[in-house]
Amino acid sequence: MxxxxxxxxxxxxxxxxxxxxxxxxxxxxxxxxxxxxxxxxxxxxxxxxxxxxxxxxxxxxxxxxxxxxxxxxxxxxxxxxxxxxxxxxxxxxxxxxxxxxxxxxxxxxxxxxxxATNFSLGVAVLAELVERAAAALPGWDVDVVESHHVHKKDAPSGTALTLGEAAGSAGAPVHYASLRAGDIVGEHTVQFAGLGERVELIHRATHRxxxxxxxxxxxxxxxxxxxxxxxxxxxxx
Missing domain, CATH: 3.40.50.720 (NAD(P)-binding Rossmann-like Domain)
Known part of the structure; x- marks a missing residue:
């Protein structure tokens, strides 16, 4: 077609x-x-x-x-x-x-x-990477930090919750933090923290x-x- x-x-x-x-x-x-x-x-x-x-x-x-x-x-x-x-x-x-x-x-x-809560192709890839990381790092602390423009009312964002579901797929509890500032289109960080090390997976959207x-x-x-x-x-x- x-x-x-x-x-x-x-x-x-x-x-x-x-x-x-x-x-x-x-x-x-x-x-x-x-x-x-x-x-x-x-x-x-x-x-x-x-x-x-x-x-x-x-x-x-x-x-x-x-x-x-x-x-x-x-x-x-x-x-x-x-x-x-x-x-x-x-x-x-x-x-x-x-x-x-x-x-x-x-x-x-x-x-x-x-x-879907987010149609960014980069976020789709991020969710898959987060799921893989969660499976490979059981027992690590998991945090999802998201930033958006000041007019966004829902917090955590729908994308953050979707990423949290992927991050929690291995059973670890997920914590969320939300920031509202300026005209930020959308930034999402998923952090896995272990003893003496941490892994951060980040997506930043610069245009809607x-x-x-x-x-x-x-x-x-x-x-x-x-x-x-x-x-x-x-x-x-």
Missing amino acids: NMLRVLVHGASGRMGQSLLRLSAEQPDQYQVVAAVTRRTPSPRVVDGVPHFAASELAGVPAFDVAIDFSLPDGFDPILALCVERGVPLVSGTTGISAAQIEAVGQAAARIPVVW DVFARGALHAARKLAGRPAGRYRVRDLLD
């Missing part, structure tokens, strides 16, 4: 705007056939991309994959639409409930789905586009896969 027809759900947000811009920069790879926003859009077509209100979701044209960065109350409709049409869903919507996470698992029996690029990469890799729930690291190659 060369040209991927994409629906961008949550198109008015920062991630949605990045997805629209980066897709337009790769017209031989991606065609955004619908940009869905919370409110009725005006104008209806922007740079050749048709815009729809969330209430009009059922009427969007055919697409190969949906990329969702919306709000928790918009998550259920896009998941239901993808299941109904039998197409993959890539979602980075945060703050969804336990019931919604369970619905992702149920949908994965019918369509390919990836829901890394998350949109990762979501587009995941969308391309997810298209054509069998039904199932995937992680970003399952889609690296």
